[in-house]
Amino acid sequence: MKKNFFAQQVSLAIDEAIKAKKLGQLEENNFKPVCEIPKNTQFGDFAINVSSLARDARIAPPIIAQNIAQFIKQDGFSVNTVAGFINFKLEEKMLNEIVGEILSKKDLYAASNLGQGEKVNLEYVSANPTGPFHIGHGRWAALGSALANIMNYCGYDVYQEFYINDAGNQINKLARSLELRVKELKGEKVEWEEDLYPGEYLIDCAKRYIESNSNESYGDFAKADMLRLQKELLEKFRTHFDCFFSELSLYRNNEVEKCVQELDKKGKLYEKDGAVWFKSSDYTDSQDRVLKKSDGSNTYLTADIAYHKNKLERGFERLINIWGADHHGYIPRMKAAIDALGYDSSCLEVLLGQLVNIIQDGEQMRMGKRKKMVTLDELVEEVGVDATRFWMLMRSIDTTIDFDIDLAKSQTDKNPVFYVQYAHARACSILRKAVEKRLDVENKVELPALFSEEEISKIQEGIDISDLFSQTCDENSKEAAKALILKLEEAKGIIEAAAKLRAPYLLCKYSQELANAFHHFYNFSRVLSDDKELSKKRLALTLCFKIILAKTLDLIGVSAPEKM
RNA sequence: GUGCCCGUAGCUCAGUCGGAUAGAGCGUUGGUUUCCGAAGCCAAAGGUCAUGGGUUCAACUCCCAUCGGGCAUACCA
Numbered sequence: 001m002k003k004n005f006f007a008q009q010v011s012l013a014i015d016e017a018i019k020a021k022k023l024g025q026l027e028e029n030n031f032k033p034v035c036e037i038p039k040n041t042q043f044g045d046f047a048i049n050v051s052s053l054a055r056d057a058r059i060a061p062p063i064i065a066q067n068i069a070q071f072i073k074q075d076g077f078s079v080n081t082v083a084g085f086i087n088f089k090l091e092e093k094m095l096n097e098i099v100g101e102i103l104s105k106k107d108l109y110a111a112s113n114l115g116q117g118e119k120v121n122l123e124y125v126s127a128n129p130t131g132p133f134h135i136g137h138g139r140w141a142a143l144g145s146a147l148a149n150i151m152n153y154c155g156y157d158v159y160q161e162f163y164i165n166d167a168g169n170q171i172n173k174l175a176r177s178l179e180l181r182v183k184e185l186k187g188e189k190v191e192w193e194e195d196l197y198p199g200e201y202l203i204d205c206a207k208r209y210i211e212s213n214s215n216e217s218y219g220d221f222a223k224a225d226m227l228r229l230q231k232e233l234l235e236k237f238r239t240h241f242d243c244f245f246s247e248l249s250l251y252r253n254n255e256v257e258k259c260v261q262e263l264d265k266k267g268k269l270y271e272k273d274g275a276v277w278f279k280s281s282d283y284t285d286s287q288d289r290v291l292k293k294s295d296g297s298n299t300y301l302t303a304d305i306a307y308h309k310n311k312l313e314r315g316f317e318r319l320i321n322i323w324g325a326d327h328h329g330y331i332p333r334m335k336a337a338i339d340a341l342g343y344d345s346s347c348l349e350v351l352l353g354q355l356v357n358i359i360q361d362g363e364q365m366r367m368g369k370r371k372k373m374v375t376l377d378e379l380v381e382e383v384g385v386d387a388t389r390f391w392m393l394m395r396s397i398d399t400t401i402d403f404d405i406d407l408a409k410s411q412t413d414k415n416p417v418f419y420v421q422y423a424h425a426r427a428c429s430i431l432r433k434a435v436e437k438r439l440d441v442e443n444k445v446e447l448p449a450l451f452s453e454e455e456i457s458k459i460q461e462g463i464d465i466s467d468l469f470s471q472t473c474d475e476n477s478k479e480a481a482k483a484l485i486l487k488l489e490e491a492k493g494i495i496e497a498a499a500k501l502r503a504p505y506l507l508c509k510y511s512q513e514l515a516n517a518f519h520h521f522y523n524f525s526r527v528l529s530d531d532k533e534l535s536k537k538r539l540a541l542t543l544c545f546k547i548i549l550a551k552t553l554d555l556i557g558v559s560a561p562e563k564m
Numbered sequence: 565g566u567g568c569c570c571g572u573a574g575c576u577c578a579g580u581c582g583g584a585u586a587g588a589g590c591g592u593u594g595g596u597u598u599c600c601g602a603a604g605c606c607a608a609a610g611g612u613c614a615u616g617g618g619u620u621c622a623a624c625u626c627c628c629a630u631c632g633g634g635c636a637u638a639c640c641a
């Protein structure tokens with residue numbers, strides 16, 4: 001990454017400047033240079049602010065910048081200083097290196113070993129198997145799957161897990177609801193009790209139950225059926241789990257009970273009002289929590305603690321959970337439990353996502369299973385996987401998404417995802433045209449293709465594009481090409497940031513900027529022309545763009561179409 | 565009441581560890597195609613960064629308070 005490169009250059013220069021006594025009273029180099037891309041490109045392509053050295057050196061920032069800059073060896077780039085900034089401008093040699101590196105590394109250009117193989121368990125979605133996913137689940141599915149892709153690409157070892165809440169009270173309600181639906185279908189008159197699942201999806205489930213002639217219990221059948229539907233949708237939504245972990249299995253393996261006993265042995269439990277309480281307030285929780293209710297059954301938390309213990313026993317170094325913001329109060333008690341069990345709770349990282357509001361007919365609807373709702377399935381059917389994923393990902397998780405159904409359905413062509421995909425299709429089209437026979441419209445004669453397949457693969461292997469900048473062509477074209485290369489160069493830094501900050505939305509933003517840089521380049525530079533040497537260089541840039549954009553989209557689980 | 569998230573252009577949102585003239589998309593207005601995909605590109609208009617204080621060479625960014633919106637405060641899952 002060039003940012004790191006320039007930061008290192010400045011660091012070395014500061015060492016030398018200190019040796020040469022050019023930095024006044026500054027004797028030790030503790031400065032960590034931060035390289036940024038200036039908003040105003042006339043300053044340079046990269047910039048490092050050294051103003052903060054002024055205090056220790058007792059020299060004005062502009063002088064410091066100059067005194068450091070003179071120790072930087074300018075090779076492939078030029079240096080200038082303005083105020084307390086040291087600015088760098090890339091020259092064609094370095095731009096050429098970037099293109100060469102992309103062509104040789106291809107879609108691994110932006111990969112890194114940031115994660116150093118850290119074993120990460122990423123748990124997300126984890127819905128009840130009591131019905132179809134709602135739109136909110138779509139946000140967690142998109143977020144989790146994208147984050148897993150990104151982190152794996154950056155050298156983490158991510159294991160994706162879905163916790164099936166198949167053990168609680170809700171399963172009894174589900175069973176009862178299915179039973180009633182089955183009876184209804186058989187012509188019996190039934191009365192619906194409060195608090196069941198009256199959704200129509202259970203009618204279909206009931207039909208399948210009757211058809212299957214199963215002697216399974218209503219509960220088991222409904223659970224399996226719902227889970228199957230959920231899994232089908234997840235696959236379609238490009239969300240792949242390594243493991244679907246059943247809550248019930250924790251009970252069957254006696255892990256819940258063992259976990260409670262262990263907490264008890266460590267003196268973390270007590271009885272009050274006929275219930276068993278966990279002293280979570282010994283840690284950062286605001287109050288103690290019930291593990292065993294007075295009727296003897298466990299709370300949801302109890303099994304969840306056992307589940308997290310299970311994850312840690314499987315050797316994961318880091319546990320990342322994606323939860324809705326409505327669960328934020330749940331974090332301290334889970335961390336308390338992990339500490340109480342003798343682990344370090346700092347390994348647990350909870351990504352709290354703000355909720356998705358559904359707006360339909362101009363009115364906001366509350367997400368909920370019991371009411372009529374728009375399911376994720378319906379949304380995907382209407383706007384497609386690509387657009388749904390992109391919309392769910394393009395905002396920081398700290399922002400509540402207002403998903404306007406009518407807008408999403410009616411104005412899909414205004415979606416930013418199309419803008420990005422269009423750029424990819426356009427690049428593909430140019431690469432196709434390069435090897436296709438052409439038609440001379442005036443004379444109606446067929447002309448041979450500009451390039452042979454062999455010539456194209458030669459470009460793919462690497463090409464020197466340096467004189468793209470020294471050749472006489474117009475300034476706009478040169479600048480657009482340079483801007484495109486610089487934008488391509490950003491990929492690695494952006495993807496690493498997305499991994500480190502657990503923020504896939506950075507890639508949505510980047511994909512738009514990259515697409516914009518390419519459109520801009522396209523408008524000022526005719527790629528295919530009779531000047532074959534020039535065409536080759538521009539084709540190389542088109543190819544680089546295609547590689548990086550396709551990878552970016554791949555990481556967020558959005559397709560990169562060859563044609564639209 | 566308490567805790568967490570948010571408040572930036574008409575709308576939806578970016579803004580990295582405190583740095584140069586606060587950015588993008590949509591919408592609005594104007595321009596742009598004999599030629600590789602116009603779902604594009606160029607330009608213009610649009611801002612009291614919720615409010616008030618504090619910290620400092622420098623604050624959208626950090627701290628405190630206030631106002632407004634959302635979420636949570638279960639022996640539900």
